[in-house]
Amino acid sequence: RAERRGLTNQQRRRRCSSSRMTTEGLGQIVAVLREVINPNPQIQMQIRKQFEVLKQDPNWCNYLLCVMETCSTEPDHVRQAAGLLLKTFIMESFIKLPPQTQQHIKENIVKLLCDQQRSVRRTAASVITTILHKTSLEAWPTLFGQLGQALASVDTNTSAVVVEGALYTLAVLCEDYAFALDKPEYGRPAAFLIPKLLEFFGHKEEIFRYYALVCITEFILEMSESMRQNMELLLSRLFSLASDASPKIRQKVCRALVTITERHVAFLLPHLQNVVRYIILCCQDPHENVAMEALEFWPAISTTKVCRDALREHIPTLIPMFLNKMVYSEADFNLLSAEDDSSQPDNPKDVKPHISRRRNADFGDDDGGDSSDFSDWTVRKSSAYSLDTLSLMFRDELLPVLLPMVEQTFLPGKPWEVLESGILALGAVAEGCINGMSNYLTTLLPFLVTNYFAHAQPLVRAITCWSVSRYARWIVADAQHDAPAGHDRILKPLLSALLNLVHDQSKKVQEAACSAFASLEEEAQTEFVPYLKPILEHLMMAYQNYQAKNLVILYDAISTMADSTGAALNTDELKPLLLRPLFARWSALPDNDRGLIALMDCLTSVAIALGPGFGEYALAVFGRCLRIVAAVCAQYDAARKDPTQSAPYPDTEFVVSALDLVTGLAEGLQGSFESLLAAYEQQAQQPAPSLMPLLLECAAFTATDVRNNAVAVVGNVSRYAFPHFEPHVAQFVPVLAEALLPEYPSMCSNAAWALSEITVKLQGRMRPYIPAFLPRLIVVINKLRLHRTMLETIAVCIAHQALVAPELLAPQIDAFLPSFCCVLHGMRDELERAVAYQGLCVLAATNTQAALKHVTYICDAVAAFPPLPNNAQLGQHLAQLVQYFKQVLAADWAAVFNAFPQPMQKVLKEVYGL
Secondary structure (H helix, E strand, C coil): CHHHCCCCHHHHHCCCCCCCCCHHHHHHHHHHHHCCCCCCHHHHHHHHHHHHHHCCCCCHHHHHHHHHHHCCCCCHHHHHHHHHHHHHHHHHHHHHCCHHHHHHHHHHHHHHHHCCCHHHHHHHHHHHHHHHHHCCCCCCCCHHHHHHHHHHHHHCCCCHHHHHHHHHHHHHHHHHHHHHCCCHHHCCCHHHHHHHHHHHHHCCCHHHHHHHHHHHHHHHHHCCHHHHHCHHHHHHHHHHCCCCCCHHHHHHHHHHHHHHHHHHHHHHHHHHHHHHHHHHHHHCCCCHHHHHHHHCHHHHHCCCHHHHHHHHCCHHHHHHHHHHHCCCCHHHHHHCCCCCECCCCCCHHHCCCCCCCCCCCCCCCCCCCCHHHCCCCCHHHHHHHHHHHHHHHHHHHHHHHHHHHHHHHCCCCCCHHHHHHHHHHHHHCCCCCHHHHCCCHHHHHHHHHHHHCCCCCHHHHHHHHHHHHCCHHHHHHHHHHCCCHHHHCCHHHHHHHHHHHCCCCEHHHHHHHHHHHHHHHHHHHHHHHHHHHHHHHHHHHHHHHCCHHHHHHHHHHHHHHHHHHHHHHCCCCHHHHHHHHHHHHHHHCCCCCCHHHHHHHHHHHHHHHHHHHHHHHHHHHHHHHHHHHHHHHHHHHHHHHCCCCCCCCCCHHHHHHHHHHHHHHHHHHHHHHHHHHHHHHHHCCCCCCCHHHHHHHHHCCCCHHHHHHHHHHHHHHHHHCHHHHHHHHHHHHHHHHHCCCCCCHHHHHHHHHHHHHHHHHHHHHHHHHHHHHHHHHHHHHCCCCCCHHHHHHHHHHHHHHHHHCHHHHHHHHHHHHHHHHHHHCCCCCHHHHHHHHHHHHHHHHHCHHHHHCCHHHHHHHHHCCCCCCCCHHHHHHHHHHHHHHHHHHHHHHHHHHHCCCHHHHHHHHHHHCC
């Protein structure tokens, strides 16, 4: 009775989908679902165990669907929870279901888009999206027709929930499938959906207008034929919404205009002046979300040269608007951390997850200010970034308008917030207006340092650090101009002032000073070598006093210093200054302390810089890294196998950083890395974690960053300790093959590089393994629009295989040679370039008939080959190759040669005598 409580007689009588379902079974599931919101941990544990039992019923998915359909008298969370469980089941098992069951779910889940309960409609839409992800559009050809019919019901007496459900579902689906909805093989549903969606721009219901805008914006991104045919109608409807009463609608109108500007600005050119004026108004909208969306327009339009002249007349309006918006607002202050006293510990929730600079070189926030104060994008930051991008378009043209306005912010009596915005503006235009600004920097920079590094307001001190650091390249060039005297002009005083500010009592200033030092060091490189002792003394003194959040920034500054100055740190005087504090904390932190993550990333750079000088610490560091990796792998395996799904998954950042540090040890020790592995195995007590089995476990993680770093370690072990790796080749080649995924460029590059290293060591013994990964290399090399560095690494890997087993690759020349030749253009690394061209020669010589079909690509690559003084033999081979083509083609050669572009003909004549 308890299990059936809350079910009406009608519900108990209704048969949802299967003759094998029972009222009692349905009631039992509903009873468990009622308790899912119970916060009691023991109840939650019982619920998980009950679900594990209930999931064994072959009608589990039908029961869940039935709960969503029929239990309308139950609390909202019951039906929503059933839908989420159904979604999970579909993700895991949908393709295993019989076709009739799949069809039953599809038919009934679409009906739930009409449910009176919004949470059920949203959950049904999520289930529909999941079904498409697990199958394909072809597998559900009627879906978009059904959604289109639902949109048409707005003109009938049908409840508005039908339209709302369909629009919401389309908004979710268009994010992933807009690109496909105008293709003939899918029935081109975009052809009828787009006009219908545009009709909803004028609907009285705000939510209808909102979701229609969301959908159309996704179609704009793809700009299919149906969207192109409706662009004039779209612009007309967008302009009609320009003064919509709803801020959410105005925000989406701005988003649509920004998207058109980014992708298809030609459509806006006839209306550009009106669009610019409208965006200027929206930038000053009292609703912050509208203003922020409108401010995205300026970075978008600044990349389009065709709009330069149209924007020029608005510069006198834009610059004061940006400056006004760059002043701290009340909303900005609300987002700032209240606690700024450096003696007070950080709130753990304020310490952001650490992202290694080595793993993400583009990560950062160079958008116009002290972004670390808050993670949210704001109108202030958007305005600074807009000024930055506008300066890249107009360069010094901005300065006659900008500088007088900035000068006004420095006048005595101005509020500090206004002063701060002027300093921010100087930093924002540092890159775009550097030529014009260089006329003032010899006096401006000392003025900023002298007057505002000591300002009473911490936010002024912080923004001055950032703004000055934006001119780091100019500062270093100025110092190098007449070194060493040039150092005394700006560089040395600025360095001294920044090092003093790292001890500031304000956490914000500490962070800004450390970041500014890192930016300056990155440009200065070895120019800072004479100052390493005072730098280390200041940084390591700060290291003793910083709280958790700024320790991460300080680690980054130390890493930058190590990367920039390298072996110069490896002296008896400097090593103790650097390493003793770091290893004191290394010893004090337990293996599960998150502070260890940033420390490991810092030690990675230090280990590479010191090289053999890090050797005395290497064994202990290596052992602890393996211990951390082993602990995370064990926790991951336990969570994956837990039948109750209650075991937590580990924080993978620990294993990522530990593997990165192992890579740092290998790159630093190089030839001594093999000795380190041997020493570890000799002194390790059983059962101690072993490197190679752990790497195999890490390769099985779903987290790509774990797999990426594991693959990188495999490459380094292959390179520096191959005797240790050789017994495991057969195990790891399939792992590396699986990692050749072009959607993950870093992992794909690391895998190809590791395969190259193994090939160099094995030579002809690599032949049995090549078929396992060659098809994947061919797939990647043909994706020429992808990451350039990744493609070059793939090309070098293919070349290595060609050099040891040409008979395996030559028959497949047609599948990859054109793309291979294209990638050879512009390869920067001399050794890799030589390997790639050697591979080309061998491939062409092994299958000359196939190579002749691609003579244009080959000759183009040969013409792009720069002379290598140390490799004259390779030049001779290339000359023989093209001469062979000329000889074989005989009378046809003239026509082929004359079809080459003139620059290519010129090189082939002058260098190769053709």
